[in-house]
Amino acid sequence: MDNDQQTSHCHLTEPAQIGGLLQSLCDRQIPISLRLEDSTLYSASSVLSVDKANGRIVLDASAAPAVNACLARSPLVHVHAQLDKVEVHFVLAGLDDTQLEQDKVFTARFPQRLLHLQRRELYRLSTPLSHWPECEINLGDDAGANPRLRVADIGAGGMALLHALEAVHLPLGQQLPCLLHIPDGPSLEIDIRVCNDRPISTADGRQLRRTGVAFQTLSPAAQKHLSRYIFALDRLRNARRQGKD
Structure with a gap:
């Protein structure tokens, strides 16, 4: 069972809250890691932009084409980061690679929920x-x-x-x-x-x-x-x- 499932009371589920935290990752250029579902394959990335109106984000792609191909095929991609030493974790329902060849980026819909262990939890x-x-x-x-x-x-x-x-x-x-x-x-x-x-x-x-x-x-x-x-x-x-x- 994933850590986010085990700490469901720590999840953000409102789109405005999720968008705000994703924007913080973007504005502060926080490094993130992308992991394929049921795999040990990780790829370093970052949030390049956040479209709150349409509920979408743009993520930096890998320099390795083979890694990008694996990411594009995965139905679920786990994202991990640390913001002010607090764990952030969410799952994306696939990555859109239509801008990969030209702009070297993936796009994705906002996650439905986002684990953020607030300081009050710690x-x-x-x-x-x-x-x-x-x-x-x-x-x-x-x-x-x-x-x-x-x-x-x-x-x-x-x-x-x-x-x-x-x-x-x-x-x-x-x-x-x-x-x-x-x-x-x-x-x-x-x-x-x-x-x-x-x-x-x-x-x-x-x-x-x-x-x-x-x-x-x-x-x-x-x-x-x-x-x-x-x-x-x-x-x-x-x-x-x-x-x-």
């Missing part, structure tokens, strides 16, 4: 040591009781878990259902995907693991409760900072 807040949330993960029938793992930090797009589980229990890329227990709040049913994992040592010498997970499904109600909790954490942190000043 923003994380540490949870209080005295009153942290817990993530109760369903590891399956053969794993025994569902473990409740401490949430070390949390944001709109995911969280970090501290635990003593073996790495085999939370393998990278796996999607798992969990109950997120918010302190003094509800328990939220959320699907998570394991993104990264590393061993750590605590101040008292204990060996733990820190596992980063991304939220996969958030109902409107879960999003509301999660936003309220993050806002409360941010307000508490700001109050403590002001108290120290």
Whole structure:
């Protein structure tokens, strides 16, 4: 499953939003890469112009004719870029090569959706040591009781878990259902995907693991409760900072 499918809540779907971000890639001459569907073939490119009125873009073609021929035949072309260190990914429904021979460019329709991991998705807040949330993960029938793992930090797009589980229990890329227990709040049913994992040592010498997970499904109600909790954490942190000043 592609990363954009796994983070559907981070997609832009309005044509005006998509056109605005594509225009930013064009104006700032951000390098992009083109990848064929079900292939490892990549080609460097850039967005040369954006026609918002007609919903079309012009892309720089490769200097290699064989690469251009492959791109022109592909029904789907994946586009990757980074804008201000934030990932941008979208899929084009084919490239039009009618201007390839004369102008050395491809044209294409706007993508229907565009993945842009906004900074609010990457923003994380540490949870209080005295009153942290817990993530109760369903590891399956053969794993025994569902473990409740401490949430070390949390944001709109995911969280970090501290635990003593073996790495085999939370393998990278796996999607798992969990109950997120918010302190003094509800328990939220959320699907998570394991993104990264590393061993750590605590101040008292204990060996733990820190596992980063991304939220996969958030109902409107879960999003509301999660936003309220993050806002409360941010307000508490700001109050403590002001108290120290």
